[in-house]
Amino acid sequence: MSETLANPPVVVGFEDDDAGRRAVVWAADHAARVKCPLTVVHVLDWPVTADSEAMSGSSEATWRAEARAAGQRVLDVGAALACGRQPGVEVQRRLADGPPSEALLSAATGAGALVLGSRRLSSLREMLTTGSVAVPVSTRAPCPLVVVRHAEHSAARPRKIVVGVDGSPASERALAWAFDEASRRDATVLAVSAFSVPHSPFATVAAAQAMSDAAVTLERALIRCGRAYPDVRSRPVVVAGHPARQLVDEAEDALCLVIGTHGRGGFVEMLLGSVSRELIHRAPCPLVLVPETFDA
Numbered sequence: 001m002s003e004t005l006a007n008p009p010v011v012v013g014f015e016d017d018d019a020g021r022r023a024v025v026w027a028a029d030h031a032a033r034v035k036c037p038l039t040v041v042h043v044l045d046w047p048v049t050a051d052s053e054a055m056s057g058s059s060e061a062t063w064r065a066e067a068r069a070a071g072q073r074v075l076d077v078g079a080a081l082a083c084g085r086q087p088g089v090e091v092q093r094r095l096a097d098g099p100p101s102e103a104l105l106s107a108a109t110g111a112g113a114l115v116l117g118s119r120r121l122s123s124l125r126e127m128l129t130t131g132s133v134a135v136p137v138s139t140r141a142p143c144p145l146v147v148v149r150h151a152e153h154s155a156a157r158p159r160k161i162v163v164g165v166d167g168s169p170a171s172e173r174a175l176a177w178a179f180d181e182a183s184r185r186d187a188t189v190l191a192v193s194a195f196s197v198p199h200s201p202f203a204t205v206a207a208a209q210a211m212s213d214a215a216v217t218l219e220r221a222l223i224r225c226g227r228a229y230p231d232v233r234s235r236p237v238v239v240a241g242h243p244a245r246q247l248v249d250e251a252e253d254a255l256c257l258v259i260g261t262h263g264r265g266g267f268v269e270m271l272l273g274s275v276s277r278e279l280i281h282r283a284p285c286p287l288v289l290v291p292e293t294f295d296a
Contacts, residue, residue, distance in 0.1 A: 007036035008112035008143075009092070013104050013133070014040050014078035019117030021081060023148045026286055027115040028082040028089055030146075033184045036112060037090040040078040043103040044071045044095065071095050101136040111143045113288075118149035118280070134280050138261060138289050144177060145289045146256075152285050156253040159187035163258040164247050164275070166193060167217040170260025170292035175221055177290045178258045179229045187255055189225075189234040193218045194246035207240050214238045244278040256286040 012027035014020045024040065031038040044067060075093045082091045096103035108114040116134050134147045163178035165171045175191060182189045193214040218236045226234060239246050251257040261276050279287050 007034050008110055009037045009039050010034070010113045010115060011039045011041055011104075011107050011111045012078070012082075012115040013100070013107075013117070014042050014074065015117070016074045016077050017117075019148075020078065021117075022151060023115050023117035023146075024078050024081050025085055026146065026148045026152065027113075028086040028091075030113065030115070031089045032086040033181075034112060037092060038082055038086075039092045039094055039107065039111075040075055040082060041094045041096055041104060041107045042071050042075045042078065043100045044068065044097050045100050045103075068095065101133045104133060104137055105140055105142070108141060108143055113144045113146055114141055115146040115148060118147050135277060138276055138280065141261075141289070141291055143291070143294055145291075147280050147283070147287045147289070149280075149283055149287065150285055152255045153253045154255060159185060160190050160254050161185070161187050161256055161258060162190045162192060162247065162251040162254045164194070164243060164260070165191045165218055165221055166195075166243075167214075167221070168260060168262075168292075170262050170290070172221065172260070173292055173294055174258045174260035174288075174290040175225055176228075177288065179225045179232050179234075181256070181258075181288075182232045183229050185255060187232075189222075189232060190237060190250060190254070191218055191222055191234060192237045192239070192247055192250050194239050194241055194243040196240075196242055211238055211240065244275045244282065247275070247279065248282050248284060252284050254285045256288050257283050258288040258290060261289045261291050 010027050010031040012023050014024055028038055072095060075095055079091045079093050082089065094107060096107060104114065116137065118134060138145055161178045161182050163174050165175055178189050195210050195214060215236065215238045218238060222234050222236060237250065247257060257279065259276055259279065276289055
C-alpha cells in the first residue's frame, strides 16, 4: 500500500473555471501535506430541459453519452492540474450524477476534507445562483469543508492560521484542526474570541466581564491543544466586536481561517444566517469549517 493511502482522501469538487482551479490547487497541496490520496469530483447536474431542448436530432442515450464524455474531459483537466501541482499525490477521478450538493456530500463520506471553490459572489447573488453549493453543503458536511474563495497568503511572514474560538465543542474541534495544520506548516495559531457588546447602560460592565470570561476560556483551550502540539506557537486575541468582521480582519494575511460548525442543517438554518455563512462570502483566505461531530 502506498504512503498516500494511509489517511482518508481529500475530495475536491471541480468545475473548469478559476474557482475550480483554486480549489484543486489547495486540495492537492493539502493532500500532499497529510499524505493521502486526492479525489477530483465533477458533478453532472442534468437540466430539466434535457429531453426537450438539448436532445433535438439525437437520442437520449446519445445526448447523455456526450454529456458524460464532456464531464470526463472536465475531470481530466482537474486531475492533470492536481498531478502537475503535486506529482507525488495519488489522484482519482469521480464523475457523479444528481444535485451538486447531494453528490458532493455523498462523495465526502469517509473523507478527511471536502474542498470547494467559490466564484466570489455577493451573499445575495450566491443564494440566487443555482450552482452554488457551499452554503447547503456547510450545514451537512461530514468532514471539514474548505471553501477557497481566495488563495492562501503563503508569502506572509510569520505564517499564521486564524481560528475562531467561543468555548463550544465545535470551536474545540476547529482549534484542534488549526493546531494540527499549523504543526505541518510551521505556522502560528492565532486564536480569536470575539463577541458583540450589548447595547445597554451596563454595556461597559458587561463587556469587561465578557472579555475576562473569554480570555480564561481561550487560555484553557490553548493550553489543552498546546500539550498535544508542543511545537506549535499560539497567540490569543480577545476582542469586542462582530465575530465575522473581527475574524475577517485578523485573517487578511492568513494561510486559512478556521471555525467550527454545529451542522444542524435544514432550510430554517440556512435562512437564519450565521457567522459561518457570512464568512463563506467574505473570508479573505481559504475558509475551513470543521463540524462538531468530526473526529480526526
